[in-house]
Amino acid sequence: QVQLQESGPGLVKPTQTLSLTCTVSGDSISSGSYYWSWLRQPAGKGLEWIGRIHSSGGTNYNPSLKSRVTISVDTSKNQFSLKLSSVTAADTAVYYCARESYYDSSGRHDYWGQGTLVTVSS
Amino acid sequence: DIQMTQSPSSLSASVGDRVTITCRASQSISSYLNWYQQKPGKAPKLLIYAASSLQSGVPSRFSGSGSGTDFTLAISSLQPEDFATYYCQQSFSNPRTFGGGTKVEIK
Numbered sequence: 001q002v003q004l005q006e007s008g009p010g011l012v013k014p015t016q017t018l019s020l021t022c023t024v025s026g027d028s029i030s031s032g033s034y035y036w037s038w039l040r041q042p043a044g045k046g047l048e049w050i051g052r053i054h055s056s057g058g059t060n061y062n063p064s065l066k067s068r069v070t071i072s073v074d075t076s077k078n079q080f081s082l083k084l085s086s087v088t089a090a091d092t093a094v095y096y097c098a099r100e101s102y103y104d105s106s107g108r109h110d111y112w113g114q115g116t117l118v119t120v121s122s
Numbered sequence: 123d124i125q126m127t128q129s130p131s132s133l134s135a136s137v138g139d140r141v142t143i144t145c146r147a148s149q150s151i152s153s154y155l156n157w158y159q160q161k162p163g164k165a166p167k168l169l170i171y172a173a174s175s176l177q178s179g180v181p182s183r184f185s186g187s188g189s190g191t192d193f194t195l196a197i198s199s200l201q202p203e204d205f206a207t208y209y210c211q212q213s214f215s216n217p218r219t220f221g222g223g224t225k226v227e228i229k
Contacts, residue, residue, distance in 0.1 A: 046222050047220040049217050060217075062217040064217070100213075106172045107156065107213020108156045108177070109156070109158075109168060110168050110171075113165065114165055
């Protein structure tokens with residue numbers, strides 16, 4: 001069974017960098033069959049796609065966040081990570097990592113982490 | 123970016139009712155449309171992908187249809203565990219975008 005688990009600080013100060021890691025079990029990031037994605041959801045609001053990475057290192061980012069986002073992968077640890085710089089209160093949200101299919105081009109996110117709440121506050 | 127518009131934003135229904143939710147894309151996305159269910163405090167769960175394919179393990183009372191710009195999610199007979207918020211998502215292009223959600227509540 002594929003499982004994803006987010007980890008990282010739950011509280012980040014304004015102007016600092018938010019850093020989260022997603023640990024994948026039950027599948028190998030190196031398989032190349034999937035993208036590995038980050039999404040977020042402010043309280044009471046809808047879902048926003050942040051970006052994704054393939055095991056080859058290729059990335060795609062949401063243009064609305066692109067100047068502040070870096071997604072990286074560590075295949076030796078079967079993990080991928082998110083860094084979001086210069087955070088403000090508007091970045092307060094539940095952050096999810098998810099697996100997106102690549103092999104069949106459906107673009108479906110079939111496995112998700114449980115989500116982690118990150119609050120931006122001084 | 124492709125804008126996804128869902129309607130209604132909320133609805134009230136009874137157990138056993140047939141429920142339909144619509145999703146419209148701001149441009150043609152062929153069949154690159156996925157549906158998710160989200161319950162409070164939980165991650166979204168994939169229900170339907172490629173507009174009409176049922177994800178493994180999802181009950182057959184859920185179905186999806188449409189192509190181009192107009193799509194529908196149907197629940198043939200609403201069950202107590204189906205009360206949740208439903209989101210459509212396009213996977214035609216980046217950035218991936220979601221509809222605003224439809225909250226299905228108990229009447």
